[in-house]
Amino acid sequence: MPAATERLPLNNAGRTEIIEDLYVRYKQDLIRYVRSLAGQGPPEPEDVAQRAFAKVYEVDDLAAISNLPGFLWRTARNILISEKRHLTVRAHNAEEVTETFFPLTGDVLTPERVLLAKDQMDLVVEAMSKMPKKRRRILIMNRIEKLSYTEIGKRLGIGRTAVTKHVAKAMADIDRALAERDNRS
Secondary structure (H helix, E strand, C coil): CCCCCCCCCCCHHHHHHHHHHHHHHHHHHHHHHHHHHHCCCCCCHHHHHHHHHHHHHHCCCHHHCCCHHHHHHHHHHHHHHHHHHHHHHHHHHHHHHHHHHCCCCCCCCCHHHHHHHHHHHHHHHHHHHHCCHHHHHHHHHHHHCCCCHHHHHHHHCCCHHHHHHHHHHHHHHHHHHHHHHHHHC
8 A cells, every 4th residue: 555645746637647647656556455355356356446446537626635545545445345245245145046946956856846946947937028128127137147226226227216116026926926836736
């Protein structure tokens, strides 16, 4: 990490030059710093460093930052923490999907269980094909691509609450399809 007293000449007129200088001087050190905190990833140290530089570039008034290299290090650390948290949520969601749709996995696979799991998957696919396109897309983004409700909302230009409702309705559609199958049996 650079010395806290080290300051780069700051003025917004040369913003691109300032960022380029910051990049040339600190890129490799920042990658090593991120790697010291998180190992080889995920997230990849190079990606975290690149995103940190991009965040610094987005700052409107660079002159307002008293220690730009320190700000860059703190930004990289915050990105890393956020990514680690996000990966934890994704792993939890993956377990939830497995338990919800494939409760029999992990046990001894018998032909009957394989057939039951295939039947369940067929019903899930059929239920998803009957969903409105937007609901299906949101469900896939959340349960398969492991995106958070907030991320989905940003990508689709809708609120987090709307995303939550779409996922809940999609899961209800799937539950209904599975219940109908159980009622026929």
